[in-house]
Amino acid sequence: MKKTAWITGASGGIGSAIAVLFAQNGYRVALGYQHGKQKAEALAQELCAAGFEALAVGGDLANRQTAFAAAQTIQETFGSLDVLVNNAGISQVGLFDCMTEEEWRRICGANLDSAIYCSQAASKYMISRKSGNIINIASMWGEVGASCEVAYSVTKAGLIGLTKALAKELGPSGVRVNCVSPGMIDTEMNAHLAAAEVAEIADETPLGRIGTPAEVARAVLFMAGEEASFITGQVLGCNGGLVV
Structure with a gap:
């Protein structure tokens, strides 16, 4: 029986790569997006044209009702929701004492609130079947912190805490919760870095x-x-050995 994977932030570089790989490995994929409607829908159409099952599902997942509605749409469309990949996120670079309340709320909503609400929404279907996987995409900066990326580091550290705590709570229901923690990855999020900075890293x-x-x-x-x-409650580093 085919499984369904919900990948949030699927219009971005990492999210779209996850969606494509899951589809190629037999999953039905739901591509979550907020601002990248054109990219997500184009990818869904491309996957469907290639013979895979894909659906683009938009909305601001930092809103609890939106997250629950998206999960319900996926469940009703595909008949199951087996894997949730909490990949949606944004960065915020700047001095800590210059960060505004609006910037703080925005990054918390995108990086942490969305993961909590999507996990709540998806886990109810997983618990009822005694099976499922939640995978949070954190960052090496959530493990060790980054100067001038305090808010980003805090929210990614929060995802690691969410992973460890939720794994203990959902384990008896047969639901695994893990975290993949990337290092420096070639994506649009890092496009602001100068070539010399990338080379140094x-x-x-x-x-x-x-x-x-x-x-x-x-x-x-x-x-x-x-x-x-x-394996549950674990953080898998994908950073080339930069953080061990």
């Missing part, structure tokens, strides 16, 4: 380069699969 990385969205996607697929059936 690559030089500091033991593998000598930055990562790709496809490499993060493969880590997520592993966590969702039977190969990881006895």
Whole structure:
């Protein structure tokens, strides 16, 4: 029986890579988006044209009602909701003492509130079937912190805490909760960095380069699969050895 994966932030580099890889591995995929409607719908059409089952589902997932409505739409369309990948997120670069309340609320909503509400919405279907997977996309900065990215680091650290606590709560219901924590990845989110900055980070990385969205996607697929059936509450680093 086919499984369904809901990937939030699927219009971005990592999200779209996850969606494509899951579809190629037999999953029906729901592509969550907020602002990237054109990209998400184009990807869904591309996947459907290739013979896969895909659906673009829009909305601001920092709103609890929207998150629950999206989960219900996916359940009703595909008949199940087996995997949730909380990938939606934004960055916020700047000095901590210059951060406004609006900026703080915005990044908390996008990075943390959305994951909590989507997890609540998806887990009710998983608990009823005694099976399911929730995979949170954090960041190495959530593990060690980053100067001038305090808010981003805090919200990503929150996802790691969510992973560990929710894994204990949902484990008895057969639902696994894990986290993939990427390092520097070649995405639009990091496009603001100068070439020299990227080269410096690559030089500091033991593998000598930055990562790709496809490499993060493969880590997520592993966590969702039977190969990881006895793994829950864990943080899988995908950072080239920069953080160990």
